[in-house]
Amino acid sequence: MSTPFYVSPQQAMADRAEYARKGIARGRSLVVLQYADGIVFVGENPSRALHKFSEIYDRIGFAAAGKYNEYENLRIGGVRYADLRGYTYDRDDVTARGLANVYAQTLGTIFSSAAEKPYEVELVVAEVGETPEGDQIYRLPHDGSIVDEHGSVAVGGNSEQISSYLDQRHEDGMSLAAALKLAVQALSREPNGGEREIPAERLEVAVLDRTRPQQRKFKRIVGRQLARLLEADGAASAPTDAPSDEEEGEE
Amino acid sequence: MEANPRSTGRLPAAFLTPGSSSFVDFLSEHQPEMLPGNRQLPPVKGVIEAPHGTTIVAATFPGGVVLAGDRRATMGNMIAQRDIEKVFPADEHSAVGIAGTAGLAVEMVKLFQLELEHFEKVEGATLSLEGKANRLSTMIRSNLGMAMQGLAVVPLFAGYDLDREKGRIFSYDVTGGRSEEQGYAATGSGSIFARGSMKKLYKDDLTEEQATTLVVQALYDAADDDSATGGPDVARRIYPIVTVITDEGFRRLSDDEASEVARSVLERRLEQPDGPRAALL
Numbered sequence: 352m353s354t355p356f357y358v359s360p361q362q363a364m365a366d367r368a369e370y371a372r373k374g375i376a377r378g379r380s381l382v383v384l385q386y387a388d389g390i391v392f393v394g395e396n397p398s399r400a401l402h403k404f405s406e407i408y409d410r411i412g413f414a415a416a417g418k419y420n421e422y423e424n425l426r427i428g429g430v431r432y433a434d435l436r437g438y439t440y441d442r443d444d445v446t447a448r449g450l451a452n453v454y455a456q457t458l459g460t461i462f463s464s465a466a467e468k469p470y471e472v473e474l475v476v477a478e479v480g481e482t483p484e485g486d487q488i489y490r491l492p493h494d495g496s497i498v499d500e501h502g503s504v505a506v507g508g509n510s511e512q513i514s515s516y517l518d519q520r521h522e523d524g525m526s527l528a529a530a531l532k533l534a535v536q537a538l539s540r541e542p543n544g545g546e547r548e549i550p551a552e553r554l555e556v557a558v559l560d561r562t563r564p565q566q567r568k569f570k571r572i573v574g575r576q577l578a579r580l581l582e583a584d585g586a587a588s589a590p591t592d593a594p595s596d597e598e599e600g601e602e
Numbered sequence: 603m604e605a606n607p608r609s610t611g612r613l614p615a616a617f618l619t620p621g622s623s624s625f626v627d628f629l630s631e632h633q634p635e636m637l638p639g640n641r642q643l644p645p646v647k648g649v650i651e652a653p654h655g656t657t658i659v660a661a662t663f664p665g666g667v668v669l670a671g672d673r674r675a676t677m678g679n680m681i682a683q684r685d686i687e688k689v690f691p692a693d694e695h696s697a698v699g700i701a702g703t704a705g706l707a708v709e710m711v712k713l714f715q716l717e718l719e720h721f722e723k724v725e726g727a728t729l730s731l732e733g734k735a736n737r738l739s740t741m742i743r744s745n746l747g748m749a750m751q752g753l754a755v756v757p758l759f760a761g762y763d764l765d766r767e768k769g770r771i772f773s774y775d776v777t778g779g780r781s782e783e784q785g786y787a788a789t790g791s792g793s794i795f796a797r798g799s800m801k802k803l804y805k806d807d808l809t810e811e812q813a814t815t816l817v818v819q820a821l822y823d824a825a826d827d828d829s830a831t832g833g834p835d836v837a838r839r840i841y842p843i844v845t846v847i848t849d850e851g852f853r854r855l856s857d858d859e860a861s862e863v864a865r866s867v868l869e870r871r872l873e874q875p876d877g878p879r880a881a882l883l
Contacts, residue, residue, distance in 0.1 A: 406723050428617035430723050434625055438716055439636070457612040565694075567719075 367462065367469045371493035374471025375417045380508030381475075381555075382537055383414055384521060385486050385501075386530035389479045389560045389568065393534035396555035404557040406569035408433040408445045410478050412559045416507025417472035417493075425454060425474065442566070447478030451489040451497050459495020469493055473506040479559035479568050483523065509542045516540060528583045531556065535581070551578055625720035626713065626741070638709050639744025649752040653682035655707060657792035657824045657831040658689065658699035660760045660771045661804060662785060663813040666848035667769025669760040670817040671699045672792070672825060673840050674832030684835065689843045691852040693718040696734055696761030697845050701790030703753040710741055710755055717741075731763040735772040735780055743778030758789045762847045769847060786816075792824030792831035799823035802880040814844050814855065818867050819877055834864040 381394030381403055392404040392414050404414045407429050415422035432453055433445045454474055462469045474491040490498040490506060503521040505513040516537045525533070535554065539546050556572040563570065572580065616632045626637065634640050653675040660669045675683040682704075689699040690711045698714060700707035717737055722728050729737070738759055745755055759772040771783040786804050788796040799820040808816060818834075821842050825833035834841050841864040844855040855863070871877060 400726075402726060405726070424618050424620065425613075427620070427724055428613045430720065431617045431625075431628055432613060434716055434720050434723075435629070435633070438625075438712070453611075453613055457618075460612045 363465075364463075368494060371462070371469040371471050375473045375493060375507055376509070378416045378418075378507045380505055380510050380513050380538060381414055381416055382503060382505045382513060382517060382534045383475045383477055383488055383500075384503045384517070384525075384530045384534055385483060385488070385523070386525045386527050387483065388527065388562045389558055390477045390486055390488065391527060391530050391534065392475075392477075392555075392557045393531060393538065394555050395538055395549050395553050397553050403555055404571075406567065407450065407476070408437065409442055409566050410480075410559065410568050411445065411447050411450060412477050412479075412557065412569050414475040414477070414506070415472055416510075418470070421470045422472040422474065425457065425470075425472065428457070429454065429476075447476050447487045447489060451476045451491060454491050455495050455497045457495075458491060458493060462494045473510075475500075475504055475506055477559060479561045481561065505537065509540075512540065512542060513537045527558065528580050531580050551581055556580075623721050623724040624737075625717050626737075628720075637744070638706060638713065639741070639747075641748075643748060643751055643753075646751065651677055652753065653677045653686075653704040654830070655686060655688045655701050655704045655790065657788065657790040657796055657821060657828065658701050658758045659788045659793075659796045659800065659817045659820045659824075660699070660758055660783075660786065661800060661808070661813050661816050661820075662769040662771060662806075663808040663810055664806075665769070666762055666810065666813075666846060667760045667771060668810070668813045668817050668844060668846050669697045669699050669758065669771075670814075670821060670842050670844040672821050672832045672842050673835070674830065675704050676830045679829075681832075684832065684838065685840050687843055689845050689854075690715065691845070691854070692734065692759070692761070693722070693728065694851045695728075695764060695847060695849075696731065696759065697847055697852055698738065699758045699760075699789070700755060701757070701793075702755040703748075706745065706748060706753055707755040707757070710745065710757070714738055714741060730765065731761045731770060734761065735759055735782075738772075739774065739778045739780040741778075742774050742776070746777060749776040756789050758787060760847060762849055762851075764849065767849070786820075788820065788824070790824075790831070792821075792828035795827045796820040796824040799877070803878065810846060810848075814846065814863050815867065817844060818842055818863050822867055822871065823877060834861075834868055836865070836868065 379395045384391050394403045396403050401419055407413045413426055429450055437445045461467050476489045478487045480486045488500040488504055490500050490504050503517040520533055539549050556577055558570055559568045629637050655675050658671045669689055671688040673685050675686040692698045692715055698711055754776045756774055763770050771787045772780055773783050773787045774780050786800040803816050825831040841860040844860050846853050
């Protein structure tokens, strides 16, 4: 018979955090960026069926890195939460802040409960506003904290390196094509400093577009439209964000 | 665990349990009291007085379908509302028009819209048009108890079938019985007159404009003979709601467009009150 030996709480939490972080870093990175007309989600995803990004509600989108079954569970929970709330009250009463709070509480409880294995996921909940100032992006790490992000955010894989790359280059009011180009450049960076090509068919792209006439602002960008946007880098984006193009030109 | 979507605590276990993609199923497991069909009505004598919506008409044309409704709600012999809206988009490619008890019908539509949207978000794909029609059938059936007490909801469902590439219409009875209608259909108190009107005017090669005129003619004829159906109200600028569904999706005619159709129908009726005449033989 073995006697359970003492593990300090600090050590136990550090182990759990380490476990979750490793799991999240195994996946590919994804980035979420603000652009002039909304918020764009870009990630490398070889699968057509298993999405990393999805719609939660009219103005709210969801992105996740890490273990598929765990974030899929959270995604469906979020859709149920949002739909039930909208049905009980009104569609306007469903907010990203409320949803982020629920996710944070859920992840936090699971993280600190000794009976459950910590979720190996990192989430992004984004809400597109009427104006760029109204946009909200929340990053939710595995331990139940909430980080209020502005401009750009990266999760999963070598997210720290990508984040700092994006922070230096992202600007307010970028066109969609420019934001997409920047996102792809950021994702193609290898941890060792090299670069690799990500073909368009391996990209998963979605937007929350505030100019969409429909109530539901979430839209996937696929096929021809994606190819067109990827090609339209220089010329189309030049008028709206010349400074960022110059910077990219120096690379 | 207590289910409480209002608190900001962690998601209750039911939210994270893998299961059905149906919002109605989720509600019935998680918060059954929120489902309209689960409400118990105390025994009452006689008919409950509540606003009733009246006539809805639909007609297909090559490339799509139009669905339209008048704007009147009645309570007994009183006009309860002059500008009620009874035709709603169900999702991008379908719409539902409701006749019957207005309060219950509007709630049913709200739940139906949510059911389709929820499925789409969870599954990442839309239901087939048949699937949507069947879901609506189930929801009407769950209202049967209320219907027996005079609070029936009888919708008309129309949509563009992306697989078969054509507009389709489904009608229902109070028990949830569903039948597909060929060409045109009507429901509500003025439906007899509307159907008679469309029977004489409908052709299967109508253009979109002709189809919108046809449904407005039919609503005019229904209002002509049924006191519970409202005709175009020129003084208040209240015109029928006309919606068109094609492969490009759902579109509701703007007030200007609807008034233009209604006014042209009205103008012809000033000369010929009974409307266009069909050939005798």
